[in-house]
Amino acid sequence: MLRDLFRKPKKYATIPSEQVKKDIPEGIMQKCPKCGTILITKELEKNLKVCKACGHHLPMSAPERLQSLVDNGEYHEYDQELISKDPLAFPDYVKKVQADMNKTKLNEAVVTAEGKIGGYPAIVGVMDSRFRMGSMGSVVGEKIARAAERAAAKRIPFILFCASGGARMQEGVLSLMQMAKTSAALEKMHREKVLFVSVLTNPTTGGVSASFASLGDINIAEPGALIGFAGRRVIEQTVRQKLPDDFQTAEFLLKHGQLDMVVPRGELRDTLIKILEFHA
Template sequence: MLKDLFTKTKKKKYATIPSESAKQDVPEGIMTKCPNCKKIMYTKELVKNLKVCFHCDYHHQMNSRERIASFVDGGTFAEIDSNMKSDNPLGFPGYEEKLEQDRLKTGLNEAIVTGKAKVMGMDTVIAIMDASFRMGSMGSVVGEKITLAIEMADKLRVPFIIFTASGGARMQEGVLSLMQMAKTSVALKRFSDNGGLIISIMTHPTTGGVSASFASLGDYNLAEPGALIGFAGRRIIEQTIREELPEDFQTSEFLLKHGQLDAVVSRLDLREKVGAILEIHAPGGELNWQEL
């Protein structure tokens, strides 16, 4: 029955594509070219389709605000710890300037947004990593915000949902960044021991120390189609083992095939599927499988 929960996919609607002559007169930003199938679409229509390509189902990257708008119940998200900012504990040259540049570019103070929200009418605490800020890298503040969000979920006795998107540990913070792997993992273990539900949703890319810690510790480990998920890079592994790796190595589909994920779920179906999981685990909750 659980398999059936993840097999249905919403039927997609296709946008009208302008002619070649018309494209030449289209202002920049009006159209988006899919990096996978190379088809050109109206950006506005692509956004309405949750940034999933109409032609090949390629999942374009979403920032944290777009995730919130597409996933949680409207008007229910209440951000927490939004004022937390990274320092420069190791005095790494140029680090503070780069952080400030990303703050101005993204409107965020760090590479993760956390808060309380309802999903399909059910209370949750949610954490959403944002790859547009320092490539979603995990520094001390990212680890602290995740830990505080987990502790809030534990206090409120509600599920914890995390969207991961990261290049890994933040090199400018050295071992302090690596320590966040253990810190967040311990917080999740404590939450789990207290009966908490953890849903991890891995998006493109989820790599390095993030993939090796909290991203892989969900009661349900889900991923979007085609997401890159892994620890070390493909070339490093090939050079180390002196073997050529499969073409789909470290994709979400590869991990699912080898038992490292519970399901690969289209973004178009994700809210509904996660809502069904929440309903299953809700106190006294019931689920009519025939409706899935």
């Protein structure tokens, strides 16, 4: 008994057995990639996937973004039947696209739809980074160009949420052509004096940032979003200079006049409603 009173505490942790691990439901919690705080998934979703501890904006899927944005979560999706082909017979490209389709339940890396935001009709496009890292292939470019043309024809605003790693290398020059095609469609909107709002989320890079993502009448970004064309290392090796720590962040671009505003996700819907009201 006396031996038990003077026993030293253990300096090691007990590792749960495999059975205990299996009993814990998968996906009930997740860690913030920035501050490491353990977050309850349901609470994180209620907070629009923004970490309450540090304010880090985690990625949102296209359906989640639309549900949080349009009135009553009601919208009509366009061009859902468009599916990528394999023009270059790129090894395993078809398999990878099919795998992403199964994982995301989407046919491509962008969803375009029509709905109302604060009672104001709008065409909305949302890129989804889960699908080929939101890369811009021929179908992505086609859907965005069609959305812009519909907005011009109906004379209602077009709001596009960008999230992309750039052009899709598996489609070669066909993916690069989408930069010109989407830009031409947006120019048609400009001639018709129809509003285009570009919302840049993390990340928006490569050919997407060099084309439609930067052509908004109003350019908005979420806090901390990575926005740029070439990678940081490539630029530093080219200019042979050390870049600022906040280079290619939304805040850096705002400070240097490349953005109109940086808006936290929780305030984004109200901000868009004000913009739509002003331009109605």
